[in-house]
Amino acid sequence: MELLSPAGTLEKLKVAVDFGADAVYAGVKQFSLRERAGNFTIEELYEGIRYAHSKDKKVYITLNAFLRNNELETFKKTVDAVAKLNPDGFIVADIGALSIIRSRTDIPIHISTQANVTNIETVKAYRKLGASRIVLARELSLKEIEEIKKAVPEMEIEVFIHGAMCMAYSGRCLLSSYLTGRDPNRGSCAQSCRWKYYVVEENREGELYQIEEDRHGTYIFNSKDLCALPLLDKLYEIGVDSVKIEGRVKSVYYVAVTAAIYRKAINLIKNKPKEFKKNLPYLLNEIDKISHRPYTTGFLQDKTLLQYYKSNSYIRKYKFLALCKNEVWEVRNPFSVGDKVEIFFTNGKSVKTFVKKIIQIKGTKNIEIKKAHPNFKVKLKFHTYVTGNKTMLLRQPT
Incomplete structure (x- = not known):
């Protein structure tokens, strides 16, 4: 497979x-x-x-x-x-x-x-x-x-x-085309299904009612992942x-x-x-x-509702910090010496550790720094010994 x-x-x-x-x-x-x-x-x-x-x-x-x-x-x-x-x-x-x-x-x-x-x-x-x-x-x-x-x-x-x-049958949705002019079937969907919607009763023009209303509102078209x-x-x-x-x-x-x-x-x-x-x-x-949004097994087996009404936001439990290529880390989000982090390996395993040292690669010079920022290229030392892996990810609980 x-x-x-x-x-x-x-x-x-x-x-x-x-x-x-x-x-x-x-x-x-x-x-x-x-x-x-x-x-x-x-x-x-x-x-x-x-x-x-x-x-x-x-x-x-x-x-x-x-x-x-x-x-x-x-x-x-x-x-x-x-x-x-x-x-x-x-x-x-x-x-x-x-x-x-x-x-x-x-x-x-x-x-x-x-x-x-x-x-x-x-x-x-x-x-x-x-x-x-x-x-x-x-x-x-x-x-x-x-x-x-x-x-x-x-x-x-x-x-x-x-x-x-997609909330529509096999992705064939016209919401985005109608509301924004961006055609989902041409590759430019605005994900209008993720927005908050109200209903209008035909004899009460201008009076908007939330559907399944609570203090957070509702997102009736918002599909789970x-x-x-x-x-x-x-x-x-x-x-x-x-x-x-x-x-x-x-x-x-x-x-x-x-x-x-x-x-x-x-x-x-x-x-x-x-x-x-x-x-x-x-x-x-x-x-x-x-x-991700809340998970579902979709139509494969799950008999529960596929929509998530409470919010259109993502669940983000971890922050992506850096990608390692041949022992050089390319920084995507800031982190500092002493931060608790996880190293994620290509085999699907991860290890929890702390950042011990950050060395910025700047031209022909290597400079020890206390905090790494996006787009920096750095070498890292951890409290846990890590070697022999050419490709790794660094992440941190949010």
Whole structure:
């Protein structure tokens, strides 16, 4: 079972690979349905694919926008340019995009969750059209996923397992387009569903009423975040080919932790299945340390409400401080000598310690300092001896 992580930028691509992803999905500047992600130039994509392939990892290119007539020629040129870089697949939602790609290259085609595939016959139809993988709609249960895999075993099946969920059916929402002019189906959603809403009674114009009112208000469209970690063994048993983490606009820290924890979980399920349940509380505790809304297992099994009415804010229990690359720490948030911190490793383990010394790298000089600030490059010494790890994260309880 492949672990597929988001790569909104070149840095996130490399972090996802380093922390355990088998494959990543990335978008170019157009047609990728994530306008706010950094996305890739052709040059960056070349470097990213080269880096991933050097570590026997795969890169899938997201081209899942729904095309307009005036974009067809640009889309063809984009496909031709990207195909030369030898990616491992294209992810599309538009059937016209599928046809264009199939006529121009033999690179495998994956059907995006935006196509909301929910049944066996649709999977068969896409198979006939040349698709090699279906990213199933998030509305399906474990039972329905199993039925599809058994009925069409030759088709690769991919399932979302973690990240933000859209309140609309398979992400087909018009709220943002109507209220802000930013089209969710073109990659620029304003997340209008996260706002606070009121109702108006037709005979009482101008009188606004909160829904499910309490002193905090309510957020009736605000979905919880998906976390299928407790059901990962079930997806493995079904024979799901790839499990996908949402988040091309999420942080480097989010990408690293989700990749490492789900990698650890899959390895346990594959090699020591009895150990998975025993380690599940630890894994869930670690995944709780990233920024998230309250978790749900979504439509896979959870029978509870998917919406979170109390707030639209995130749960943030930890602050990301720095990323270590080859023993040099790149600082993202300030911290000081004496601070209590956690070091998070690529194998999903962490260790609690204190910062003993901060040495700033400034040109050819190394200067000992008491406090590190964002964009500093530093070397660190801890009260706990840490060595032999080229890539690590530093974090701190909030």
